[in-house]
Amino acid sequence: MDMKRDYYEDIQLFESRVVLFWAVAFLAFLFSLPLYTASYYLFLCNIIMVHVIMAVGLNILMGYTGQISLGHAGFFAIGAYGTALLMTKLQLPFLLALPLAGFIAAFFGFILGLPALRLEGPYLAIASMGFGLTIMHVIGRWEVFGGRMGIQAPPLDLGFPLLGLSWVVKSDLGKYYLILIITILLVVAARNIMKTRVGRSFVAIRDSDIAAEVIGINLTKYKTLSFMVSSFYTGVAGGLFGFVLGFFDPFTFTLLLSIIFLVMVVVGGLGSIMGSIAGAALITYLQYSLLKNVGEKPIIGDLLVAISKKWFTVIGLENFNSIILGLIMLAIIIFEPLGIFGIWIRLKKYWKAWPF
Numbered sequence: 001m002d003m004k005r006d007y008y009e010d011i012q013l014f015e016s017r018v019v020l021f022w023a024v025a026f027l028a029f030l031f032s033l034p035l036y037t038a039s040y041y042l043f044l045c046n047i048i049m050v051h052v053i054m055a056v057g058l059n060i061l062m063g064y065t066g067q068i069s070l071g072h073a074g075f076f077a078i079g080a081y082g083t084a085l086l087m088t089k090l091q092l093p094f095l096l097a098l099p100l101a102g103f104i105a106a107f108f109g110f111i112l113g114l115p116a117l118r119l120e121g122p123y124l125a126i127a128s129m130g131f132g133l134t135i136m137h138v139i140g141r142w143e144v145f146g147g148r149m150g151i152q153a154p155p156l157d158l159g160f161p162l163l164g165l166s167w168v169v170k171s172d173l174g175k176y177y178l179i180l181i182i183t184i185l186l187v188v189a190a191r192n193i194m195k196t197r198v199g200r201s202f203v204a205i206r207d208s209d210i211a212a213e214v215i216g217i218n219l220t221k222y223k224t225l226s227f228m229v230s231s232f233y234t235g236v237a238g239g240l241f242g243f244v245l246g247f248f249d250p251f252t253f254t255l256l257l258s259i260i261f262l263v264m265v266v267v268g269g270l271g272s273i274m275g276s277i278a279g280a281a282l283i284t285y286l287q288y289s290l291l292k293n294v295g296e297k298p299i300i301g302d303l304l305v306a307i308s309k310k311w312f313t314v315i316g317l318e319n320f321n322s323i324i325l326g327l328i329m330l331a332i333i334i335f336e337p338l339g340i341f342g343i344w345i346r347l348k349k350y351w352k353a354w355p356f
Contacts (some may be wrong), residue, residue, distance in 0.1 A: 051280040063270035065226040066206030071132030077253035105235025106228040107306035113227030150249025217252025269341030278340040314342020
């Protein structure tokens with residue numbers, strides 16, 4: 001019987017030598033990936049890792065605390081614009097501007113978390129959606145943010161320009177290793193947070209906020225803290241996203257982006273760090289690679305073009321992307337509510353019991 005006999009068995013990073021081996025093997029694969037992959041797929045990996053950071057943060061709020069948010073595109077925008085403006089206007093180094101932009105996003109998360117004390121379910125979703133739309137329109141109307149024309153991301157300088165020290169990262173390869181290191185640190189941090197008193201309080205609130213309050217958990221403190229932690233992760237992801245794209249405008253951070261973030265978490269699996277990683281990787285790959293320019297795909301592309309010409313319009317051909325994402329989400333909810341993480345659990349149980 002696999003029974004934990006010590007508290008440190010629950011908080012240890014690697015549960016066994018097998019887990020340690022596969023973790024080291026996976027990290028070795030990630031660090032060696034640029035040696036045998038094309039430049040576009042390196043760019044795609046950068047986008048995936050940015051979305052992994054965001055999905056982990058959103059899952060802390062939704063999967064572990066049970067709070068719904070449709071406004072995380074707003075925090076994403078705050079991180080992107082905050083990092084860029086702190087570097088250009090205040091001449092702050094990137095390694096200081098990025099976490100500072102994350103803390104700015106966390107502050108707005110605290111503001112948004114206050115209504116969460118009295119709202120839940122669809123009411124909280126509507127309130128958060130209003131926040132995301134407000135951020136998008138405010139950014140679009142203020143010239144300091146570049147208005148509707150957007151802004152160009154500054155050079156990714158890891159040095160300290162004010163001290164005359166400069167180390168500019170220009171290539172996707174350099175950005176890949178930078179984002180990879182940040183992603184690993186934040187994912188490990190999220191995993192450790194969920195093993196602490198704070199993480200257990202989040203889970204207790206998700207399961208029953210009344211019971212959690214009865215046993216002494218401060219709902220005001222932990223609900224707002226959950227919003228802040230989630231917003232911090234999303235703000236950091238947004239800051240990295242701005243440098244991956246190089247240019248962004250307010251229309252990059254629409255309501256549809258918040259919905260796609262939600263899809264990543266649900267498809268990956270609520271309440272699972274590994275599920276967040278898998279969901280972000282799958283949905284990003286579908287969006288940026290497999291379902292991109294569907295009309296040009298062999299065999300199926302010609303079929304979709306023929307269907308569009310007969311019953312729809314070829315202009316709306318790219319909407320098949322959203323249709324397929326919606327169908328994937330419906331299939332996950334109907335057949336596997338635990339998402340990709342639930343499928344992984346089933347496979348693991350099957351192989352443990354094989355061949356019986």
